[in-house]
Amino acid sequence: MTKHHSSNITPRPNFPEPAGAPLKLAVFISGRGSNLEAIVQAIAEKRLQAVVSVVISDNAGAKGLELAAAHGILTKVIERRPREKSSAQFNSELHEAIKTLDIDLVVLAGFMRLLTSEFLSHFPDRVINIHPSLLPAFPGVNVQAQALYAGVKFAGCTVHFVVEAVDAGPIIAQAVVPVMDDDSVESLSARILEQEHRLLPSVLEAFSRNEIKIVERDNNSRVVLTSQPIWKV
Ligand code: GRF
Numbered sequence: 001m002t003k004h005h006s007s008n009i010t011p012r013p014n015f016p017e018p019a020g021a022p023l024k025l026a027v028f029i030s031g032r033g034s035n036l037e038a039i040v041q042a043i044a045e046k047r048l049q050a051v052v053s054v055v056i057s058d059n060a061g062a063k064g065l066e067l068a069a070a071h072g073i074l075t076k077v078i079e080r081r082p083r084e085k086s087s088a089q090f091n092s093e094l095h096e097a098i099k100t101l102d103i104d105l106v107v108l109a110g111f112m113r114l115l116t117s118e119f120l121s122h123f124p125d126r127v128i129n130i131h132p133s134l135l136p137a138f139p140g141v142n143v144q145a146q147a148l149y150a151g152v153k154f155a156g157c158t159v160h161f162v163v164e165a166v167d168a169g170p171i172i173a174q175a176v177v178p179v180m181d182d183d184s185v186e187s188l189s190a191r192i193l194e195q196e197h198r199l200l201p202s203v204l205e206a207f208s209r210n211e212i213k214i215v216e217r218d219n220n221s222r223v224v225l226t227s228q229p230i231w232k233v
Contacts, residue, residue, distance in 0.1 A: 023050035023208045026103045028094075028111035029057050033064015034193065035109035035130055035200050040071055042201035049208045053101045056094065058113050080113065091119040105207060108162060109200065112141075117164045125214055127162040130200050132192045134158060134174055139167035144189045147179065155179050155188060157196045159203045161214070161223070170214060170221045173206075173230045175199045202230045 027036050036055060042048035055068035060077045068075045076097050080090040090113065098106070099122070108115075108129040120127055133143040135158040138150075147155045156176040161169035175195035179188060206212050211227040 023048075023204065024053045024102055024104045025050050025107055025204070026098045026101065026105075027052055027055045027068075027107045027109050029055060029062055029064040029109050030059050030112040031062050031064065031110050033062065033067045033110070035196055036064045037067055038197035038201055039107070039109070039204065040067070040073075042204070048201055048205050050204055053103060054098060056097055058090075058111070064110070087114065087116060088118065091116040095119055095122055105204070106162075107200070107204070114166065115162060115164070120162065120164065125161060128159055128172065128203065129162050129167070129169075130196055131158045131160065131167050132189065132196065134176065135160060135167055135171060144192065145185045148183060148185060148188060153179055155192055157192050157199055159199055161221075170223045172212060172223045173199055173203050173225070199230070206230055 025039070027039065029036055036052075039048070039050070040052060043050055043052070052068070052071075052073050054074045054076060055065065056076045056078060057065050058077075058079055060079060065075050065077070078090065078093045078097060080087075094115075103123070104126065106123055106127040108127065111129075115127065131139070131143070133139070133147060134154070134156045137152070138146045144155065154176050156174055158174045159172045160167070161172065163169040175198065177188075177191045177195055203212070206225060206227060209227065211225055213224045213226060214221050215224050216222075
């Protein structure tokens with residue numbers, strides 16, 4: 001555990017020391033799966049010591065499921081149609097689907113459903129999400145359009161721990177891109193996505209090296225990277 005000299009920072013015992021084994025990932029998706037592809041590529045190129053144990057989608061038509069299957073990754077579809085089942089039931093099915101797989105980290109990569117505190121309680125400090133804005137600005141959906149509308153000059157993406165509130169958990173790492181005067185939602189989204197594909201595997205690499213710690217500071221949880229910064233602006 002890292003020693004801190006400041007009295008208002010308390011290290012929290014969180015991520016276990018890796019035993020040298022690859023990180024076992026469960027990746028949750030709802031659509032295209034380009035971030036999943038970036039993870040798979042980082043593993044194939046041996047930049048990332050991890051294995052994708054399962055890909056779960058709430059959408060049977062998600063393109064990312066084909067990609068997973070093409071790489072021989074176990075896939076599962078757990079759908080939630082309105083009124084068919086409660087969020088609690090849906091979350092319990094998600095947990096059932098992965099509970100015997102000895103998962104180290106659940107990665108939300110374009111997963112459009114909310115996780116309950118019950119689900120999260122099974123994976124304390126082990127569920128992360130990638131979001132295409134510089135949180136805490138622009139949580140929620142259609143965030144690239146929101147950024148353009150607000151006239152911000154910089155946008156980007158954030159990898160953060162997941163808590164029950166939407167896009168609100170402790171921030172792990174961010175990447176920044178400029179916003180151009182003539183940007184459309186499509187051009188800005190593409191510029192951000194390129195950085196997502198670098199940031200998410202980099203964060204997973206840091207996890208696999210046990211370089212990510214959560215500390216309590218000023219009654220709030222902060223993430224500390226114990227290595228070189230993942231991203232320099
Ligand atoms: C990404 O922009 C991600 O940040 C957001 O949803 C999108 C998913 O894209 N949460 P993909 O399915 O990984 O291509």
